[in-house]
Amino acid sequence: MRELKRVRVGNVLFGMRLERLPHSVVFRALVSHVADTVGVLNRFKNTDKMCLFMDLDDRAESPLQMLSDDGFSYIMFETSKKHRNVICPDLISKEELDYHMKKYLRYMDYRFNYVYFRDGCNAIRITPKLVDGKMLRQIRIIATSVNFRSPTKMHRGLVKLVSDVFGDDYMKPFFNSRLDDSTKDDLIERRYETINW
DSSP: OEEEEEEEETTEEEEEEEEEETTEEEEEEEEEEEEEEEEEESBOSSOSOEEEEEEOTTOSSOOHHHHHHTTOOEEEEESSSSOEEEEEEEEEOHHHHHHHHHHTGGGSOHHHHHHHHHHSOOEEOOSOOEETTEEOSOOEEEEEEOOTTOOOOBOHHHHHHHHHHHOHHHHHHHHTSOBOSOOGGGOOEEEEEEEOO
């Protein structure tokens, strides 16, 4: 795959690329509205363990019961009426994360999975998209669950960040569970363009 040209004018992105397929060559053109955003990665500076993030865009089914059955704690938030994201602050190995990303594949946005398996990590945003400096849509927490029986530690810095953004009321149970010694300084930010829907 080869990107030939990519031009951004304000919040409109124009792109062209050439793709070589097994028996053909395809030319693709793109016109899209984009917004700049900042996300936090599911890998950290202080540990080689990672967290499970899920982008459930346009998926009718919810994996929350499966997550609970698998021993995960979670925070689900809504970014619009049809779009939800999940953060599981439990620290797991890269091998475990690969397994769960494949297991929950049918629940997640395919682009989110593609980026994970291409880059080895994902970013998820917990702040609203900004278009021309204005908030596009409010984000709100719609479900949380803490698995107190799990022996897995949670990333304190990630829990603290979510608490700072959404308030302590949602996050109090997480602070009463097993947290590691991390801080918000151990988080890694990623700035990127996202589709402005």
